[in-house]
Amino acid sequence: MVRSGTLILSVAARLLLPLQLLFSLFLLLRGHDEPGGGFIAGLVASGAFALYLFAYGGRAMHAMLKVSPRDLIGAGLTLGVLSTLPAWWQGEPFFTAQWWTIPVIDFKASTPLLFDIGVYLVVLGSVLTAITALVDTDREDDA
Amino acid sequence: MQLAVLGGFVVAGMAPLLHRWFGDRTPLVLALLPASLAAWLLGQWPTVAAGEVLLLEWVWVPGLDITLSFLIDGLAWLFAMLITVIGSLVLVYTGDYLRGHRDLPRFLVVIVAFMMSMLGLVLADNLVTLFVFWELTSITSFLLIGFNHGDLSARKAAQQGLYITVGGGLALLAGFVMLAMAGDSWSLAELTTRGDALRGHELYLPLLACLLIGAFTKSAQFPFHFWLPNAMAAPTPVSAYLHSATMVKAGIYLLARLHPALGGTDAWMLSLSLVGAMTMATGAFLAIHHTNVKKLLAYSTVMALGTLTLLLGLGTPGALVAFVAFLLAHSLYKGALFLVAGILDHETGTKDVTHMGGLRHVMPCTAAVAAVAALSLAGMPPLLGFVGKELLLESALAAERYRIVIIVLTFVASFLTLAVAAIVALRPFFGPVRRTPRSPHEAPLGMLVGPALLAALSLIFGLAPGWLDGFVAVTVGGIGAVDHDVHLSLWHGINLPLVMSLASLMLGLAVWRRWDHLRAHLARLRPLMARGPEAGYEALMAGLVTVAEWQTRMLQNGHIRNYLIVTLLTLLGLVGHALFIRHAPSLEVPLDLYLHEAMVAGLMVAGAVAACVMRSRLAAVAAVGIMGFSIALVFVLFSAPDLAITQLLVETLTVILLVLVLFRLPRFATLSTPTERARDLIVAGLSGIMVTLLMLSVLAGERLPRISDYLVANSQPQGHGHNIVNVILVDFRALDTLGEMFVLALAAVGVLAMLRFHAEEEDAGRTPARERDDG
Numbered sequence: 001m002v003r004s005g006t007l008i009l010s011v012a013a014r015l016l017l018p019l020q021l022l023f024s025l026f027l028l029l030r031g032h033d034e035p036g037g038g039f040i041a042g043l044v045a046s047g048a049f050a051l052y053l054f055a056y057g058g059r060a061m062h063a064m065l066k067v068s069p070r071d072l073i074g075a076g077l078t079l080g081v082l083s084t085l086p087a088w089w090q091g092e093p094f095f096t097a098q099w100w101t102i103p104v105i106d107f108k109a110s111t112p113l114l115f116d117i118g119v120y121l122v123v124l125g126s127v128l129t130a131i132t133a134l135v136d137t138d139r140e141d142d143a
Numbered sequence: 144m145q146l147a148v149l150g151g152f153v154v155a156g157m158a159p160l161l162h163r164w165f166g167d168r169t170p171l172v173l174a175l176l177p178a179s180l181a182a183w184l185l186g187q188w189p190t191v192a193a194g195e196v197l198l199l200e201w202v203w204v205p206g207l208d209i210t211l212s213f214l215i216d217g218l219a220w221l222f223a224m225l226i227t228v229i230g231s232l233v234l235v236y237t238g239d240y241l242r243g244h245r246d247l248p249r250f251l252v253v254i255v256a257f258m259m260s261m262l263g264l265v266l267a268d269n270l271v272t273l274f275v276f277w278e279l280t281s282i283t284s285f286l287l288i289g290f291n292h293g294d295l296s297a298r299k300a301a302q303q304g305l306y307i308t309v310g311g312g313l314a315l316l317a318g319f320v321m322l323a324m325a326g327d328s329w330s331l332a333e334l335t336t337r338g339d340a341l342r343g344h345e346l347y348l349p350l351l352a353c354l355l356i357g358a359f360t361k362s363a364q365f366p367f368h369f370w371l372p373n374a375m376a377a378p379t380p381v382s383a384y385l386h387s388a389t390m391v392k393a394g395i396y397l398l399a400r401l402h403p404a405l406g407g408t409d410a411w412m413l414s415l416s417l418v419g420a421m422t423m424a425t426g427a428f429l430a431i432h433h434t435n436v437k438k439l440l441a442y443s444t445v446m447a448l449g450t451l452t453l454l455l456g457l458g459t460p461g462a463l464v465a466f467v468a469f470l471l472a473h474s475l476y477k478g479a480l481f482l483v484a485g486i487l488d489h490e491t492g493t494k495d496v497t498h499m500g501g502l503r504h505v506m507p508c509t510a511a512v513a514a515v516a517a518l519s520l521a522g523m524p525p526l527l528g529f530v531g532k533e534l535l536l537e538s539a540l541a542a543e544r545y546r547i548v549i550i551v552l553t554f555v556a557s558f559l560t561l562a563v564a565a566i567v568a569l570r571p572f573f574g575p576v577r578r579t580p581r582s583p584h585e586a587p588l589g590m591l592v593g594p595a596l597l598a599a600l601s602l603i604f605g606l607a608p609g610w611l612d613g614f615v616a617v618t619v620g621g622i623g624a625v626d627h628d629v630h631l632s633l634w635h636g637i638n639l640p641l642v643m644s645l646a647s648l649m650l651g652l653a654v655w656r657r658w659d660h661l662r663a664h665l666a667r668l669r670p671l672m673a674r675g676p677e678a679g680y681e682a683l684m685a686g687l688v689t690v691a692e693w694q695t696r697m698l699q700n701g702h703i704r705n706y707l708i709v710t711l712l713t714l715l716g717l718v719g720h721a722l723f724i725r726h727a728p729s730l731e732v733p734l735d736l737y738l739h740e741a742m743v744a745g746l747m748v749a750g751a752v753a754a755c756v757m758r759s760r761l762a763a764v765a766a767v768g769i770m771g772f773s774i775a776l777v778f779v780l781f782s783a784p785d786l787a788i789t790q791l792l793v794e795t796l797t798v799i800l801l802v803l804v805l806f807r808l809p810r811f812a813t814l815s816t817p818t819e820r821a822r823d824l825i826v827a828g829l830s831g832i833m834v835t836l837l838m839l840s841v842l843a844g845e846r847l848p849r850i851s852d853y854l855v856a857n858s859q860p861q862g863h864g865h866n867i868v869n870v871i872l873v874d875f876r877a878l879d880t881l882g883e884m885f886v887l888a889l890a891a892v893g894v895l896a897m898l899r900f901h902a903e904e905e906d907a908g909r910t911p912a913r914e915r916d917d918g
Contacts, residue, residue, distance in 0.1 A: 032863070050799050070892075
């Protein structure tokens with residue numbers, strides 16, 4: 001059912017994808033102080049890939065994404081669990097947030113940020129898994 | 144000691160590695176572990192003999208009053224010695240019994256782990272620690288019974304043993320909790336000093352009942368006795384070790400340990416002595432039905448366990464002395480006999496005593512060992528078994544209540560046991576030589592050492608029972624008869640117990656001579672036997688499966704409508720109960736609405752109604768979309784930008800998913816009857832009303848301080864973020880979020896699995912002849 005769309009959709013998807021992904025990263029990073037965060041950013045990124053998928057089909061999207069959406073879920077969960085561990089090194093209870101400032105660029109790294117990236121990946125992976133599963137079954141039906 | 148026990152588990156885990164280095168000698172290497180523990184225990188003997196209680200403190204969870212402290216007194220010392228000494232002998236024996244077996248490493252892992260669990264069980268001072276080790280012995284026992292997991296009967300026996308002992312374990316846990324409440328302590332050392340307070344406590348009867356169920360299931364007391372003979376599906380070293388010498392005595396140990404705290408009441412005395420006597424007679428009676436040597440021994444173990452319970456129930460100092468003597472005697476001779484049974488099985492290839500004969504010519508050493516051990520089992524002088532049996536008969540004669548019942552049952556058990564001993568020791572070794580599946584040889588040295596040593600100890604202690612006086616006195620002191628003068632001896636003069644022994648000797652020999660005829664007669668009882676407690680167990684398990692099937696069909700029937708109704712009705716019931724019964728719902732409706740707020744609310748209602756009445760799917764989706772976007776609007780109006788953004792994005796993605804799904808659905812059709820729709824309307828309406836009332840009540844009276852104040856105040860200083868929603872998600876409540884991440888991931892995997900497998904099934908259905916692989 002999902003095949004190459006109209007010219008307008010194709011061009012728009014190609015132009016919008018990098019912009020949307022950049023926007024999602026922006027939302028992810030600013031999330032701790034302004035509206036945004038991993039969940040919202042993950043949804044925006046999923047929307048971007050879904051648009052690309054509608055324009056160019058599932059195979060093109062997989063080629064674009066390079067990794068399987070299921071691997072994204074795994075990576076996200078791993079990151080989420082990993083972010084709970086540094087507190088143990090400090091002798092603090094499990095999951096206590098840790099903050100470090102990276103000196104040169106004055107960037108505040110932290111376990112909550114790591115955790116938020118995990119959320120981002122899980123959301124993106126889950127939505128894409130569901131969408132590609134639906135699209136793949138469609139293709140089998142067509143064949 | 145704690146380190147040794149915990150380290151023992153690590154050693155158990157390393158068994159496969161050791162097996163790579165030492166090959167078939169691994170069991171011998173592992174036997175060093177219990178042997179060194181036994182040596183350490185021997186070193187503690189002077190302290191224990193002085194009547195001191197060794198308390199090894201070890202803090203575990205201080206906040207919950209849980210410690211890993213070990214307690215070594217006479218009773219614990221006796222059991223720990225039995226576990227370590229018999230444990231090392233069994234490991235040596237295993238080296239030859241399972242030589243070259245493919246799964247030897249696995250066996251060693253589990254049996255060493257069991258050994259450590261059992262040691263932890265008898266040494267633990269804390270109830271929680273004891274319970275943990277208790278359950279560990281059940282689990283390792285399950286793994287050992289099911290060692291030959293290719294065999295269906297072994298698997299069934301393993302399951303049966305697990306369900307019964309773990310089911311009893313649940314009762315035990317409840318009993319422990321009540322015990323700790325009543326005694327105001329989790330420490331056994333303290334509880335045993337609070338006997339009077341415990342016996343007078345209002346929880347005494349329920350806690351006693353729970354503890355007894357736990358102990359009776361573990362120690363195979365009537366009516367739970369049937370799992371033990373079935374557990375004989377395990378390899379013989381396991382039967383010798385777990386199912387005769389140690390694990391089945393865990394229940395007995397617990398009863399003995401709690402005797403000073405709970406014993407002495409009518410309830411204790413009656414339940415223990417009657418159940419014990421019943422078990423004793425049942426075990427002895429069922430034993431002579433069987434020709435399988437392991438089953439014979441297993442039923443005689445049931446009988447012995449019953450005896451021990453009976454003696455604890457009688458509870459007089461004399462009975463407690465008999466308890467210790469009988470316990471020691473039984474561990475020695477029954478361990479030896481089981482190991483001999485393993486030798487017979489190993490060498491002849493059969494377990495049926497009627498298929499063996501004349502083996503004394505080829506295996507004289509085994510025959511000698513079997514003879515000594517069987518004499519002890521039969522209670523013949525000059526063996527320790529005789530001392531134990533005389534004391535048992537004496538205690539039974541001195542019983543205060545139900546004396547006749549107890550004496551008769553004891554007598555019956557005693558002559559049937561004698562018959563069992565004769566069958567096990569005489570049948571295979573004497574008489575004409577019979578052909579067996581394998582041609583037998585004398586057992587290898589490793590398999591003879593264990594039984595020979597145990598039998599020798601039976602003989603030595605029998606000849607010089609006085610050596611045990613000090614030891615028995617200390618142990619009895621731990622059970623509750625402090626400062627009791629103990630004199631064990633072979634010759635008590637001509638008295639009633641001796642006369643009874645002689646009578647039981649005559650009757651026992653008569654049973655042995657007529658055994659083959661007797662079995663033929665007993666076979667007629669089979670239909671009656673089939674209605675025993677085991678049938679009850681089978682019926683219970685079958686019933687459980689039926690109920691599970693029924694409730695799965697009811698609740699998990701695959702119709703999403705049913706799931707929704709069940710979920711909503713449960714929610715209605717629980718929330719409604721809390722709202723109407725525990726709090727009064729508020730009906731105050733604040734009506735200071737702005738016009739635009741009212742308009743958004745109207746939009747939502749319109750969307751909801753439209754979605755229900757639309758006749759086209761696409762229109763219904765659009766109507767639901769209206770609702771979703773109105774909700775986003777509400778979030779905007781109440782300045783919650785994060786929620787609004789999320790809501791909008793979710794709505795957008797929902798549209799994408801729905802478009803993909805809608806395409807696959809069949810044409811719109813009305814499948815439900817008007818009644819069903821009316822029911823759905825009622826459920827939906829009630830849910831709506833409930834949520835509305837809940838919101839109103841929450842708004843009307845703020846019963847608790849707002850958590851949001853705390854979050855607003857602490858978001859920046861503690862969470863280093865200005866966006867409170869995000870700080871809550873990734874910092875304050877990050878554990879919840881982590882859980883939700885897993886839920887989301889599982890949901891995605893679920894969608895994938897459902898779609899994939901469904902597609903594959905359709906594929907297979909459409910072209911059944913085609914191979915999956917070439918597609």
